[in-house]
Amino acid sequence: MEKKAAIVGGGVIGGGWAARFALMGWQVRVFDPDPDAPRKVNQVLENARASLPAVIDAPLPPEGEVIFSGTMSEAVAGARWIQESVPERLELKQTLYQRLQSHCGEDAIIGSSTSGFKPSDLQAISHRADQIIVAHPFVPVYLLPAVEIVGSAANPPETLDRAEEILRGIGMFPLRLAKEIDAHIADRLLEAVWREALWLVKDGIATTEDIDNAIRMGFGLRWAQMGLFETYRLGGGEAGMRHFLHQFGPALQWPWTKLTDVPDLDDELIDTIASQSDAQSGAHEISELERIRDGNLVAILKALKGQGWGAGQVLKEQDARLRGEDA
Amino acid sequence: MEKKAAIVGGGVIGGGWAARFALMGWQVRVFDPDPDAPRKVNQVLENARASLPAVIDAPLPPEGEVIFSGTMSEAVAGARWIQESVPERLELKQTLYQRLQSHCGEDAIIGSSTSGFKPSDLQAISHRADQIIVAHPFVPVYLLPAVEIVGSAANPPETLDRAEEILRGIGMFPLRLAKEIDAHIADRLLEAVWREALWLVKDGIATTEDIDNAIRMGFGLRWAQMGLFETYRLGGGEAGMRHFLHQFGPALQWPWTKLTDVPDLDDELIDTIASQSDAQSGAHEISELERIRDGNLVAILKALKGQGWGAGQVLKEQDARLRGEDA
Numbered sequence A, B: 001m002e003k004k005a006a007i008v009g010g011g012v013i014g015g016g017w018a019a020r021f022a023l024m025g026w027q028v029r030v031f032d033p034d035p036d037a038p039r040k041v042n043q044v045l046e047n048a049r050a051s052l053p054a055v056i057d058a059p060l061p062p063e064g065e066v067i068f069s070g071t072m073s074e075a076v077a078g079a080r081w082i083q084e085s086v087p088e089r090l091e092l093k094q095t096l097y098q099r100l101q102s103h104c105g106e107d108a109i110i111g112s113s114t115s116g117f118k119p120s121d122l123q124a125i126s127h128r129a130d131q132i133i134v135a136h137p138f139v140p141v142y143l144l145p146a147v148e149i150v151g152s153a154a155n156p157p158e159t160l161d162r163a164e165e166i167l168r169g170i171g172m173f174p175l176r177l178a179k180e181i182d183a184h185i186a187d188r189l190l191e192a193v194w195r196e197a198l199w200l201v202k203d204g205i206a207t208t209e210d211i212d213n214a215i216r217m218g219f220g221l222r223w224a225q226m227g228l229f230e231t232y233r234l235g236g237g238e239a240g241m242r243h244f245l246h247q248f249g250p251a252l253q254w255p256w257t258k259l260t261d262v263p264d265l266d267d268e269l270i271d272t273i274a275s276q277s278d279a280q281s282g283a284h285e286i287s288e289l290e291r292i293r294d295g296n297l298v299a300i301l302k303a304l305k306g307q308g309w310g311a312g313q314v315l316k317e318q319d320a321r322l323r324g325e326d327a
Helices: A012-023 A037-049 A072-076 A090-101 A119-123 A157-169 A186-202 A208-223 A228-235 A237-253 A267-281 A286-307 A311-322 B012-023 B037-049 B072-076 B090-101 B119-123 B157-169 B186-202 B208-223 B228-235 B237-253 B267-281 B286-307 B311-322
Strands: A004-008 A027-031 A066-068 A081-084 A109-112 A132-137 A146-150 A173-176 B004-008 B027-031 B066-068 B081-084 B109-112 B132-137 B146-150 B173-176
Touching: A004 A012, A004 A072, A012 A027, A012 A037, A012 A081, A012 A132, A027 A037, A027 A072, A037 A066, A037 A286, A072 A090, A081 A090, A090 A109, A090 A119, A109 A157, A119 A132, A132 A157, A146 A157, A146 B208, A157 A173, A157 A311, A173 B208, A186 A208, A186 A267, A186 B186, A186 B208, A186 B228, A208 A228, A208 A267, A208 B146, A208 B173, A208 B186, A208 B208, A208 B228, A208 B286, A208 B311, A228 A237, A228 B186, A228 B208, A228 B267, A228 B286, A237 B267, A267 B228, A267 B237, A286 A311, A286 B208, A286 B228, A286 B286, A311 B208, B004 B012, B004 B072, B012 B027, B012 B037, B012 B081, B012 B132, B027 B037, B027 B072, B037 B066, B037 B286, B072 B090, B081 B090, B090 B109, B090 B119, B109 B157, B119 B132, B132 B157, B146 B157, B157 B173, B157 B311, B186 B208, B186 B267, B208 B228, B208 B267, B228 B237, B286 B311
Parallel strands: A004 A027, A004 A081, A027 A066, A081 A109, A109 A132, A146 A173, B004 B027, B004 B081, B027 B066, B081 B109, B109 B132, B146 B173
Antiparallel strands: A132 A146, B132 B146
């Protein structure tokens, strides 16, 4: 089957999808009525071309063409994968699927980049709910392998299997959820951290820079290679996970009450965060920070590839696939 | 002043402190009544010798001797830095300081590895509260640079300055909190993630392995180099942090109610987690996982050093200090 993808919504996330598909040899059509979308997508494409090839050792396929379509019907016609990355408004997404489903094939997969909605929400008003799934990636989409795959009862398991296969083919690591849930896995964890971080700033305990340093000089380094549970398993030492849990358990009952409240993100807190963030990162333009981030991620991914571990193992499997050593 | 450190409590954390001080040329005395402590500490020392030198390019000082003391008074006598890493029981820590303060110098710094208690709690029954501070590190202590420094009103700022200077001298990155708070910065964030992860496992949404993969294939890679806020600043694109906050804000009001409850860590949930963790990581012995983790961290730290960013920048500064290029 022809490798044709349609990208609906051309921001940082849609652009990242376009870049990943194109660099892995897919023809890509992008639809976004924003006249500024081509510039934004081309910027992401340039970032991807400057970074993704550096972590791949096998010969890359010829880059697929990226075409900006004037209409959504033109973009989705004949596409095998359609990725929707429009703003997080449920009605917008639902009506968009209705429109695009009158132009796309019945066996195309429609993946949504939604970070919050469940597939059954997205499918609610569709007559072909079976082809709509959640495929939630992480920025930068062209470098980070994780993608959360979520279906509802309306999706045949074969559709989700096929989705996984296609995404593995473009170098991603599909994480299939056993059940649908608001915000999937990662954004539930991120939301929890975010709330707590807001309290720390609001209460004047730490600045945005302090919090970022606490992460990237400490547990963030651990989490690039082992996650929460495997790390804690090590924390239990020779006595293992059960011992760790018995030790840790009582701490969950401590009155760290801020964890259970939602801070009010009012103008004052927004001002505080925005100005602390300027003090922390304002010396670099956003485009420069993106290049720094991508350079760091490439270096970390190559390091993990040398170790044959975690995201590095995913890259090795991608090499094997590109060399035709693996189905 | 002589570089003498005393380590009270010789588990994974105390052992990590002993290793960092010794490898940076300090004489170390360890006190722990557990007859198994020397074996545990020597194991950590071996892991540290096999990893820390690989991320340092400057000549290392001759390794300091690590001596196991039979009494606490012997261990702390003449020490410039005393690090307490005993179990998280407040009364135990408080009475321990009373005992050791009758044998240590008045200008020694007593750092506690506590992940939860505030310095004012630790100081409550002491007649020399001014020398007791929180110095909370991250496992593996010999590789991760972050250390949270927290004082109370009883600590003169000069004591905290001196603590920072000593810790920088052994290659750490001190993070000084503006105010004391239960669980400091990092463990508040970790606790929030932990609670949410427990719900995901309990509700059958994801296994421990899924959650770890969602972290290490996605945002964990980002957090090894930029933290939460700098990453989100990029998420706002050219419009910046303020734009991001206005977009993100409403999501905080969504009814992700699990975030605000504490799951009951009962036997059933402990069984589930322990057996999922066995399925995920059981193929490796703990000591093997430690070597894998350290190998990965060394590779990541070297990668970041090549980029001159984050933890890599801390290592470059440590090189300069070891070469005498920096005070």
